[in-house]
Amino acid sequence: MSERLTIGQMFTTPIYPTSSSRNIRNSQGTENITSFEQLLQDNMLKFSNHAVKRLEQRGIEIPEEQLTRISDAVDQAAAKGSRESLILLNDMALIVNVKNRMVVTAMDGDSMKDNVFTKIDSAVIIS
Secondary structure (H helix, E strand, C coil): CCCCCCHHHHCCCCCCCCCCCCCEECCCCCEECCCHHHHHHHHCCEECHHHHHHHHHCCCCCCHHHHHHHHHHHHHHHHCCCCEEEEEECCEEEEEECCCCEEEEEEEHHHHCCCCCCCCCEEEEEC
């Protein structure tokens, strides 16, 4: 096995940078525009199973108005290049994966006391 391998031998399909899902060209060269539903899904705030369990355990309810404010805070963090952000709103703390718009965990005021927040690169404080 002293034969040299080339990229073409290792991969059966050509290697090219992939297009984003919003700008994929079909065989006729026209663009397929992402549906409104897909665009909404991409921009919607999601909650991990862990975060949902913590919200239930701690009796935290997030009204629609607060969800909008949290989503705006995630947008602000994304604009600054954040990856993992701590979002503080009233008496609640959320750790959010900014890229995926996913709330990873949630805490109420009592749970925040004497806690150290790790693996975050930003904090957004919402008044």
